[in-house]
Amino acid sequence: MRCPHCECTNTKVVDSRESGTGIRRRRECALCGRRFTTYERVQMKTMMVVKRDGRREEFSRDKLWASLTKACAKRPLPVSRLENLVNDVEAKLAEQGRAEFASQSIGEMVMGRLSDLDQVAYIRFASVYLDFRDIESFKSEIDALLETGESSEDTNQLPLLDDETNAALRPGRRGRRRSPNSASE
Numbered sequence: 001m002r003c004p005h006c007e008c009t010n011t012k013v014v015d016s017r018e019s020g021t022g023i024r025r026r027r028e029c030a031l032c033g034r035r036f037t038t039y040e041r042v043q044m045k046t047m048m049v050v051k052r053d054g055r056r057e058e059f060s061r062d063k064l065w066a067s068l069t070k071a072c073a074k075r076p077l078p079v080s081r082l083e084n085l086v087n088d089v090e091a092k093l094a095e096q097g098r099a100e101f102a103s104q105s106i107g108e109m110v111m112g113r114l115s116d117l118d119q120v121a122y123i124r125f126a127s128v129y130l131d132f133r134d135i136e137s138f139k140s141e142i143d144a145l146l147e148t149g150e151s152s153e154d155t156n157q158l159p160l161l162d163d164e165t166n167a168a169l170r171p172g173r174r175g176r177r178r179s180p181n182s183a184s185e
């Protein structure tokens with residue numbers, strides 16, 4: 001194993017732990033003393049994702065990771081939590097032993113876990129992932145969430161949404177009511 005910092009090949013494992021679909025190892029370079037992480041992963045059977053329009057593409061852990069890190073940008077979330085989430089989703093899919101999954105069910109899996117981690121990231125992810133048909137029901141979900149009087153910390157996160165996310169949450173809806181307490185029509 002080559003050190004990514006100095007290319008020295010003399011590294012040792014200082015920590016090793018199971019993480020759903022593989023083993024995560026913390027290594028230390030004998031030359032420069034810096035630490036880095038490696039993953040040993042079981043080679044997964046190819047899993048296909050069926051999109052809404054019927055197109056299929058190979059399930060990509062990297063893509064899932066990319067969309068997650070985008071949703072979690074600038075959120076106070078340790079990378080390890082996101083790694084766990086991705087590992088967890090990947091393991092759950094593999095466990096089912098199927099060759100194909102609806103993109104919808106994967107999205108829901110991620111959203112379910114993300115909503116436990118960070119409400120803002122959850123909303124960002126959902127606004128990118130959901131299509132317009134779902135936005136209405138998603139909006140009522142958010143309204144319900146606000147009405148249940150989540151901790152003030154959570155509700156204060158909402159104004160931090162960027163404009164893009166706000167726009168995505170109200171397609172074609174002018175003058176969306178700001179008050180979380182107003183009843184839906």
Ligand SMILES: [Zn+2]
Pocket residue numbers: 003004005006007008029030031032033034
């Ligand atoms: Zn090194």
